[in-house]
Amino acid sequence: MDDLLIKIRACRVCEVDLPLGPRPVVRASKTAKILIIGQAPGTKVHETGIPWNDPSGNRLREWLGVDPNTFYDESRIAIMPMGFCYPGRIEKGGDAPPRPECAPLWHEKLKQQMPNIQIILLVGQYAQRYYLGKLKKKTLTETVRCWQEYLPDYFVTPHPSWRSATWLKKHPWFEEEVLPVLRMRVRESL
Secondary structure, three states, X not given: OHHHHHHHHOOOOOXXXXXXXXXXXXXXXXXXXXXXXXOOXXXXXXXXXXOOOOHHHHHHHHHHOOOHHHHOOOOOXXXXXXXXXXXOEOOOOOEOOOOOOHHHHHHHHHHHOOOOOOEEEEEOHHHHHHHHHHHOOOOHHHHHHOHHHHOOOOEEEOOOOOOHHHHXXXXXXXXXXXXXXXXXXXXXXX
16 A cells, blocks of 8 residues: 555656646555545645645535544545646636546555445545446436435535535535435444
């Protein structure tokens, strides 16, 4: 595992396409029981090298019902984004999609090194598209509404960005029905 993490953190495959240069952000351990697969680091995460070190991370930790110490204990929770480096911005604002090279290059190798994973949390549309494939519904809302269909392999959520505040208001069932089950599964796994 240590050698693999060194290789990932030294990766320069898409360096020419990264506006801030490469800084792969990943946390993993052979003993981890929960694997969080999100999209890609934002600028704050790129600067610090700490995944989910932003308001989205605060909301995600709240959703999981864990404190920062538990969340960042890589012996318990692994964090593997779809794209390990900050991908830049798009013209309309917001971050660009994760670079497509990372997941096919590194995900399976990392997952093979984590035999104790009990929950794989697919956070947002990019992770859901990649891992669910044809099982993904037409929209993120439909996919998350059908969350039970993906158990026990995956637990699906929207991305916890500031944009999700509006989504949460429109879909109160997520906080009422999905989050209690997610928190219970996290407690049982840890």
